[in-house]
Amino acid sequence: MGAAVAAGDPYDFSPGAQVPVSGGAGATAATQALASAAYRDGPVDELLKANSDWATSEVKKARISLFEPNLGEAFARAVQGRMLGGGRKPIIQSFGLEPQVIVEHCLAASRIRKQRDARLTFIMVVFGLLFLPGVLLWLGAFQLRRTLAGSQDRRVGALGTALLVGIAVVVAILLVKLPFSGFLYLYVRAMVIAPLVGGFWAKIVCERTAKDLRERWTGLLDGGTVAAKIPEAVPSTPGESAAEQLRLNLAKLSAEQRSNIAFYAGPKGILGMGTRWGSWQLAEDLVPAEPGKDINPFRSWDIVRAVHDQLKLLERTPINTGGLTPPQVEHWVVSPIGEGAGAVSRPGGTDASFQIRGSxxxxxxxxxxxxxxxxxxxxVQFVLWDGQLVITLLVNVTVLHKTLRIEVTGHALGPTHSLFNGRPKNRTQTFKKGLKFWDTYTRTLPVVEPREVVRLAARAPLTWYPPLLEYWGGKLVLPEPFGLRHAWADKPWRHRFMADDALRAATPVLRVVHEATLRVLADNGVDTTRFASRAGNLSGAIQDPTPRQADVYNA
Incomplete structure (x- = not known):
C-alpha cells in the first residue's frame, strides 16, 4: 500500500501502488521518437540542431571535458528534473504527445545508467583508489588527448593521439627497469597496470549497458512496446515518502497536460499550438430582422455552445468516402505573455485541476x-500522422457595441525534428586485404570506444551527487517556457501531405462555424443577410492555399 495521502489531494489519480510501465497502447510516433532520446549516445551538442522557432535549448559547457554528458544522459537528466523537480514552474501542454510516457522513459534510462555507474564506481574504488597515482596519470593523459582532439585543427588532434601513445611507450620502458626495488618497485608496477585491468573490466560493463540502451532506442523507433519500468515510483512501505512523491508528481504531470489554459506569446503564437498561419473574420452589425422589433437577448456563450455542438459532428459526411478524423473540441482560456517571457503562471484558483470550467x-x-x-x-484539434502533426483551429466570439465578430484562426505544429528519428549506427573500420591491396573488407567495432569507457568510469563516482557533476561536466539547459512538443518541432509546410491536411481542415471548420452562428442569429431575430453574404465571401477566400504569418503585424 502507498503512503497516506491527504484527503482531497487533486493528483492522487492512481488506484494504488503499481509499477508504472509505459509503452504499448496509446503511444504515438512522436512520443516514441522523443522518448528514444533518453537512450541515445553521441555528443549532446547534436541536440542543438533540433531547436525550433518557438524555443531554443542551450548546452552549458563542461569545465573538464572528461566529465561532460552525452546526449541521452543530458536529455534524461534535464527532462526529468524540469518535469518532476520540486518547485518546478508550469509547463506548456504537449499536444500529440504523452509527456508522462517520455518522462518515464527518462527515469528508466537513468535507472539503467545508475546500475552501470554503481558497477563502475566499484571498479574505480578497487582499481583506482588503491592505485590512485596511476589512475590520475592515465586520466590526465586521456584528458589531455580529449582536449587536443577537440581542436578544430586536425594536426593538433593527431598530436593528442600521438602524445597518448608516447606516454604509454615511456611507461612501458620504465616498467622494464625501475631505479628502485622492494615494495615500492611492486607498487609502481601495479599502479600502472591495475588501471588497465580495471579499464578492461569497465569496458565489459559499458558495452553491455550500451547494447541494452541501443536496443531500447531502436525498439521505440520501430514502434515496439518498450516498457519503462520505474520501481522507485512504487511505495513499498507507508514510510516511503520519496516514492509516493514521485508517483504524485507523475499524476500531476498528466493533470497539467489536460489543462485548458494556454499562453499567447506574440509572434510565437499560442505556445504548444504553433504560430497562427491563417485568420478569417466575420464581423457585421446586429440588426433586427423585422423593423421596429428588438432582437432577442443572447450571449456570446449561446453562439459558442451551438458551434461546439456542430464541431462535434465534423467527422460525419453525406457520402461514404473518407472524411475527417474524430476532432477534439475544447474550451480554451488564453493568457497573454511577452514574446521573450521566461516563465508562465496559471490564473488564480486553478492550481488543483489546471482547468477553468463552469461559470x-x-x-x-x-x-x-x-x-x-x-x-x-x-x-477544434486534429492530431494526425501518429502525433507528428497537430492542427488546431480556434473560434473567438466577441461583441463590441452592435458589432458581432466571429474569428477563426488556424494553427499548425509540425513533426518532431528529424534528429529524433535517427537510429543507432555501428562503428566500422575498413581494411585492405594484404596482397590484394585493391580489395577491402569492413569490420564492425565494439559499440563503446576506449575514450568513452574512460569518460564513463571517470563520471561514475560523481553521479551520486548530480549538482557536482553538472558543475564540472556541464548540462543541457532547456528552453523556457518549456513544453516537450513545441521545443523540438518543425513547421509542417516542408511536408507536402502535412501541409495539405492543415490547409484542407480549415474550410469545413469555417463553414460549420458560420452555419451554427447564422442559425443562432436567425433564432434570436437578427437579420442574417449581411452575415450570410460575408460568410459566402470568406468561404471562397479560404480556398486560397497559401499559409501566412498571421501573428506578424507589419507596420
Whole structure:
C-alpha cells in the first residue's frame, strides 16, 4: 500500500501502488521518437540542431571535458528534473504527445545508467583508489588527448593521439627497469597496470549497458512496446515518502497536460499550438430582422455552445468516402505573455485541476472582449500522422457595441525534428586485404570506444551527487517556457501531405462555424443577410492555399 495521502489531494489519480510501465497502447510516433532520446549516445551538442522557432535549448559547457554528458544522459537528466523537480514552474501542454510516457522513459534510462555507474564506481574504488597515482596519470593523459582532439585543427588532434601513445611507450620502458626495488618497485608496477585491468573490466560493463540502451532506442523507433519500468515510483512501505512523491508528481504531470489554459506569446503564437498561419473574420452589425422589433437577448456563450455542438459532428459526411478524423473540441482560456517571457503562471484558483470550467469559463466568454484579461477560444484539434502533426483551429466570439465578430484562426505544429528519428549506427573500420591491396573488407567495432569507457568510469563516482557533476561536466539547459512538443518541432509546410491536411481542415471548420452562428442569429431575430453574404465571401477566400504569418503585424 502507498503512503497516506491527504484527503482531497487533486493528483492522487492512481488506484494504488503499481509499477508504472509505459509503452504499448496509446503511444504515438512522436512520443516514441522523443522518448528514444533518453537512450541515445553521441555528443549532446547534436541536440542543438533540433531547436525550433518557438524555443531554443542551450548546452552549458563542461569545465573538464572528461566529465561532460552525452546526449541521452543530458536529455534524461534535464527532462526529468524540469518535469518532476520540486518547485518546478508550469509547463506548456504537449499536444500529440504523452509527456508522462517520455518522462518515464527518462527515469528508466537513468535507472539503467545508475546500475552501470554503481558497477563502475566499484571498479574505480578497487582499481583506482588503491592505485590512485596511476589512475590520475592515465586520466590526465586521456584528458589531455580529449582536449587536443577537440581542436578544430586536425594536426593538433593527431598530436593528442600521438602524445597518448608516447606516454604509454615511456611507461612501458620504465616498467622494464625501475631505479628502485622492494615494495615500492611492486607498487609502481601495479599502479600502472591495475588501471588497465580495471579499464578492461569497465569496458565489459559499458558495452553491455550500451547494447541494452541501443536496443531500447531502436525498439521505440520501430514502434515496439518498450516498457519503462520505474520501481522507485512504487511505495513499498507507508514510510516511503520519496516514492509516493514521485508517483504524485507523475499524476500531476498528466493533470497539467489536460489543462485548458494556454499562453499567447506574440509572434510565437499560442505556445504548444504553433504560430497562427491563417485568420478569417466575420464581423457585421446586429440588426433586427423585422423593423421596429428588438432582437432577442443572447450571449456570446449561446453562439459558442451551438458551434461546439456542430464541431462535434465534423467527422460525419453525406457520402461514404473518407472524411475527417474524430476532432477534439475544447474550451480554451488564453493568457497573454511577452514574446521573450521566461516563465508562465496559471490564473488564480486553478492550481488543483489546471482547468477553468463552469461559470468562470462562461464569464470570460461573455465579458472579456476588450482590454486586459484572458480570452476565451473554442478550439477544434486534429492530431494526425501518429502525433507528428497537430492542427488546431480556434473560434473567438466577441461583441463590441452592435458589432458581432466571429474569428477563426488556424494553427499548425509540425513533426518532431528529424534528429529524433535517427537510429543507432555501428562503428566500422575498413581494411585492405594484404596482397590484394585493391580489395577491402569492413569490420564492425565494439559499440563503446576506449575514450568513452574512460569518460564513463571517470563520471561514475560523481553521479551520486548530480549538482557536482553538472558543475564540472556541464548540462543541457532547456528552453523556457518549456513544453516537450513545441521545443523540438518543425513547421509542417516542408511536408507536402502535412501541409495539405492543415490547409484542407480549415474550410469545413469555417463553414460549420458560420452555419451554427447564422442559425443562432436567425433564432434570436437578427437579420442574417449581411452575415450570410460575408460568410459566402470568406468561404471562397479560404480556398486560397497559401499559409501566412498571421501573428506578424507589419507596420
Amino acid at each position: 468562470q469559463l462562461q464569464e470570460i466568454c461573455d465579458k472579456q472582449h476588450f482590454g486586459s484579461g484572458d480570452r476565451h477560444y473554442l478550439g
